[in-house]
Amino acid sequence: MINQAKALKLIKLYQYVCDKYDSELQYYCQRFSNNNKPDFTDQEVLTIYLFSVHEEQRLRIKQIHKFASDYLMDWFPKLTSYVAFNTRINRLFDVLRSLCQSVIEDFTPEECSREFSLLDSMPIITCSGTRRAKVALEITDKSFCSTKRLWYFGLKLHALNSYNKSTLPRPESIVISKASESDLNIFKENWASIAGRTFFGDKIYRDAPFFEWFYKEKKSIMYTPIRETQGKPDCLKNRDRAYNDLFSRAVSKVRQPIESFFNWINEKTQIQNASKVRSTKGLLVHVFGKLTACFIKPIFNP
Structure with missing residues (x-):
């Protein structure tokens, strides 16, 4: 379990990711198969990744998955295995690219x-x-x-x-x-x-x-x-x-x-x-995922 302060941050991040996913991000990862609505959603994958990097400084996928397994199972009971989680996050490289630009645009300070x-x-x-x-x-x-x-x-x-x-x-x-x-x-x-x-x-x-x-x-x-x-x-x-x-x-x-x-x-x-990094998609996730995690602080402290 995580403490109350971190739980509130997790909720705010999940809400932001869901809003962005419904309005624009879903079009970067559309599925045309029978498994187009997985139990463990893309929004949950993104939230776990960004929260773990930003809040816990878990920088590798294996560290992120282990943290989620140890502390976030009450929040994400459908969490998949490490291999499946790694595959899912790598498929979302285009989503993270778009989300990174959205975070930059949404939270640019007025004094800039x-x-x-x-x-x-x-x-x-x-x-x-x-x-x-x-x-x-x-x-x-x-x-x-x-x-x-x-x-x-x-x-x-x-x-x-x-x-x-x-x-x-x-x-x-x-x-x-x-x-x-x-x-x-x-x-x-x-x-x-x-x-x-x-x-x-x-x-x-x-x-x-x-x-x-x-x-x-x-x-x-x-x-x-x-x-x-x-x-x-x-x-x-x-x-x-x-x-x-x-x-x-x-x-x-x-x-x-x-x-x-x-x-x-x-x-x-x-x-x-x-x-x-071991693949092109993994490299793009490494770059845009880490950048997005850096810029999401205003979600928690508007």
């Missing part, structure tokens, strides 16, 4: 700025670059992470966050890509239509011709740290160094909260470590 946005990415590592990758090869590949100074196989998690002066920036949109995909390409594909916005990114987002067009057409501007031009004479480098250093430090200071945001997600869910 719609004028300033922060951009960055984080690796999701399925295995070391020195090993032979065998999992989710259709959505992963090999790349180098300069921050961690390592080669790895996996995904890259890209986030567009609204600036929030008082606390961590809140995600506005999240995209995943293969590890080798450029952050700049992801920006062009997903967020280049946003008008009237000031973006802060790192040096990878430097593309003068594109952002000149971006400012002219969309009235949006991108600020990044200044990268020294190769082959530039030392006298010109010395002349511009003070301005360049001050400007780069100012941009990096504004961007620093999104780095803290990624650190917070990883500390809470260990999302970067996907070495235990």
Whole structure:
């Protein structure tokens, strides 16, 4: 059994999941078989997963199932075996993807700025670059992470966050890509239509011709740290160094909260470590399930 405080949180989460499932999520997991209404429902599977990750920090499916078996049987008497539970949650990867975006949209604080946005990415590592990758090869590949100074196989998690002066920036949109995909390409594909916005990114987002067009057409501007031009004479480098250093430090200071945001997600869910994942669906559940669990706190504390 769980205590009363946690029981109230479980009820609130289950109610939210049921409301979302009835209004939109059911269309991402429709069944066309005789078992289209299982005794152990999708809503219960999602609730157990999210509650266990968010409230109990049970991060692996086996840990989640064991917690449910030990403490939640009074609430979910139709709980299936571990193997069946693992199969069910993996089938809900598209549901978790949609639910993650819904949670982001539903609980964005009013104080988040719609004028300033922060951009960055984080690796999701399925295995070391020195090993032979065998999992989710259709959505992963090999790349180098300069921050961690390592080669790895996996995904890259890209986030567009609204600036929030008082606390961590809140995600506005999240995209995943293969590890080798450029952050700049992801920006062009997903967020280049946003008008009237000031973006802060790192040096990878430097593309003068594109952002000149971006400012002219969309009235949006991108600020990044200044990268020294190769082959530039030392006298010109010395002349511009003070301005360049001050400007780069100012941009990096504004961007620093999104780095803290990624650190917070990883500390809470260990999302970067996907070495235990054994399938493409499992990898997508690992990413979007952990992200959703991070952002559901307002359900309990509106």
